[in-house]
Amino acid sequence: MSAGKRLPSIPGPMHRWPGAGGITIAGDSWGDPSGPLVLLQHGGGQTRHAWKGAGEALGKAGYHAITFDARGHGDSDWAEDGIYGIDIMVEDLKCVIRSLGGWRPVLVGASMGGGTSLVATGENHIEATALVLVDIAPNIEDEGVKKILSFMRRKPDGFGSLQEVADAIADYQPHRKPPNNLEGLVKNVRLTKDGRYRWHWDPRFWTMGRDITKQQNRFEASAKKLSLPTLLVRGGLSDVLSEEGAQRFLSLCPHSEYVNVTGAGHMIAGDRNDIFNRSVIDFLSHAVPVRRS
Secondary structure (H helix, E strand, C coil), rough: CCCCCCCCCHHHCCEEECHHHEEEEEEEECCCCCEEEEEEECCCCCCHHHHHHHHHHHHHCCCEEEEEEECCCCCCCCCCCCCHHHHHHHHHHHHHHHHCCCCCEEEEEHHHHHHHHHHHHCCCCCCCEEEEEEEECCCCCCHHHHHHHHHHCCCCCCEEHHHHHHHHHHHHCCCCCCCCCHHHHHHHHEEECCCCECCCCCCHHHHCCHHHHHHHHHHHHHHHHHHCCCEEEEECCCCCCHHHHHHHHHCCCCCCCCEEEEECCCCCHCCCCCHHHHHHHHHHHHCCCCCCC
16 A cells, blocks of 8 residues: 555665565665664655765765665555554664664664654664664654644645645745755655645554653653763754753753754754754764774
């Protein structure tokens, strides 16, 4: 099951790996496979393509960067049972790591992917070498989350044109400049048989119940147990993670490093990819340095 046909201009995945419960996970890679492994997990409603610039930069810096579509997103399979919680995504992450040889990875996660990474490390499901959380922490803003959910649930019947897609994104992210070329949006949608563009994700992902209080408690417990090198990156314009929320995380995990990217919203890598890449590579240069011969 999928949202529809992937448009020809979207590059297909470089790799496919088995996920939990028989689904297939689609991903891309950059860099030397013998370098330190860095796994980048996108946020809800995004795809692996959100990390392309970061993956290329990490690859050039000597790391083996892997990005993959979460289940129910992009080119990865949809879950037959419609289950998309953190626990099953941790299982998918473990499956991908096994397929890559079981190396201890650096985990980089934005929003949903960051929550998966935080639980995976804090609850000892995965032994990682470092953790980078991107605009996610235990304490997040309800209004920002509601805004995301409202955007993702809009237009269940799809869009008649790419311009309509662009207008919806501009309404959600008014701080970004409108794209000059609408073809860049095709990675976010699929073309269905009725000729309409629909988002690439399984709509059931956005209709399942979420217990925010339970999630917050779980994230806090995980943050307190972190002992590995950790970096928190916040978008200065984010309405999801406030400065207060970031400082709360730093009190829970006092050895963490912190970067506030001014001029960036919740989707930091898309807003200020240059600063984001530099911040992550600077952190990894001392946390998990590349061993060059």
